[in-house]
Amino acid sequence: MLKTIGTGGAAALLLAGTALANPYAPYEGTTVVAMFPAHPHYDAAIAVLDDFTEETGIEVEVDQLQYLRMRERQTLELTKDEGDYDLISFVVFSKADYVYADQLENLAKYFMNPALADPNYDQSDLITGYVQNIGVAGGQKGYLPGQLGSAFGIPFGSETSVLAYRQDIFDKHGLEAPETYDELLEIACQIPELEPGMGGMASRAASGHQASHAFLLHLAPLGGRVFDDNWEPIINNEAGVEAANALKTIVDCGPEGGTTFGPSEAAAAFKQGQAAMFMDSIAFAAGFEDPSESTVAGNVGYALHPMGVRRGSQTGGFGLAIPKNAQNKEAAFLLMQWLTSKEGDLKVAMEGGNPSRFSTYQNAELNEKYPYSATFGEALEYADPDWRPIIPTWGEINADIGTTMSQVLTEGLDPQEALDGVAERARDIMEQAGYYTWQDAAAE
């Protein structure tokens, strides 16, 4: 009897010994259940998961959903006592909701655990704008970089905006890729005259989230913001009106039916040669270069998001996080760390994903396979983490901006009047959510 206990103990010691030798060993045979969006980057990530299982012995099971559906599912999943998911990918604007409701693991304890944290991980190589935008919460204004912020997620499948244009069409008419907004708008309306039947720029514009996204894309470079530092809406100032007018010009000179476009319709119009420009997420580039779905493959040039009074391309996309109610948190962390490590990031990028690390963008092999990587790397320097606020009330304000913009685009509503309405309603929403409590107290 004693002997068996003795051998048992020895076996445990031995196991502990191997655990030190291979950090993955204690989790061998564990199945990590992940929830990923249906998105080109995550398709690329899924393609390399077999390598992870082979290297570590940890199995991965993936549940893929359309990204807005994924968010709905997560809000329900995260309230359960015992969750079904060990690792989730979250949309950037969910950060506020989940962290505020205390549903995500703070990553500090994992990076402090020497048995889990890979010493070669090199955090400083992660793209700063993405980390601040997607991973960190609790800094300035709660969602921006700040000394007291800490990480709840790691960017994975993050994106910024670039301008894709038809190199062949631009060359034919002696046009240069636009550097500024004035040039952009001028060319956008020149194209339909130079190339009958072709729209200037394909843009999202459908009522709701899409129209709002398209408007905000122009708001930041034109010098505007949704709120000032005291949460007072300033979306209706001069820059706001200019951004609304820019969007209207782009849609008016764009391909037919543009007011109903979501991102995939806009991208499809560009792929089918119905528009000469497309300014949206870098995630679409791989699709443009794929001859099986794109008629313009090989004819697309890429340039930085044009400048207004400042440079400011969007920051968005997804991050990885561990839910508080996950069953296999350590194994999930190991998978997250592996996917976002230098090697993992490069592997995913080579499959067509969006890099999350500076080193990946500098990789020669990647630049050879995807020549546009260099432009994208440069665009990241101007990625603006504050192009839209990431706060719990954003969902409602965002939808209101979107429906109002759609009215500007389709019903001829005056932009100033439209934005005044948005600002007024946004203030009510913010008031009710308690954003003016401190000012009101100070005023009394």
Next chain:
Amino acid sequence: MLANANRMTPYLFLAPAVLVMAVALLYPIGYMIWASFLDWSPSQRIGEAEFVGLRNYGNLLGDAAFHESFWVTLRFAALVVGIEMVLGVGLALLLDRELRGMTVLRTVFILPMMIAPIVVGLMWRYMYHPTVGTFNRTLSDLGLPTVPWLSDGDWAFASVVIADIWQWTPFIFILALAALQSLPRSAMEAARIDGASGWQLIWHIKLPLMMPVLIVTALLRLIDAFKVLEVILVMTNGGPGLSTEILALRISRTASEFQQLGYAAAMSNVLLILLLILTLAMFGYTKVQELRAARIRAAEEEA
């Protein structure tokens, strides 16, 4: 004693069904009513939500987007049910005869109803597509100007109305046809002997006799039209602007996009009350009609 027990027996047999009804029907409704007094986000459990009394209802009063979608819903429901009733009953009157291949025709007619709403939405969305859609291609092939089906507010509203009429006219058609075929032949023969023309027959005999069925049919369609969601969700997602954002869509967006379950519950309750009023009004109307008919009969008998 025995008589007492006999009187109780039916209730005893009914009890299980009543219990199931109470749990399955009243509990969710009670839950929704309770939720409408809460400030409840989906990341909270219902117990953690803050009680805010009538605030949600108060906000509804001043919510321009809600008013707009309420108005859109009313217009949509009135328009589609009105047109569908005329078309459906008209078709039933036309096709109420012995024709060869009638069974096949009827089956073909009710096909649209059997298609899943999401598919109907997708199908129409592609037919309305600005460049490659069936309608605009046909128009441009004929040399006519194309129409901004889904990208202009008024056209988008018309487009969703057309799709709904396409899908639901058959429902009215089959019910009206069934009603027509169950009418007493004697009344029509009597009218014919009295020399009534075809129109007079329809107007004075068939339609009044069908009325009870038609009212229930219209009511069913009206309730459905107030709750229609998927087809519009897929076709326009409420846009452009708020031009096709019917109440059901607004409620769904409030719950999932804005994450305000309490506010969405308050909207649902308003919709529920509206439907209740409509139902009561319809039943009240038939009741009045019946009473009037009974009075006339009684007066005739006296005379």
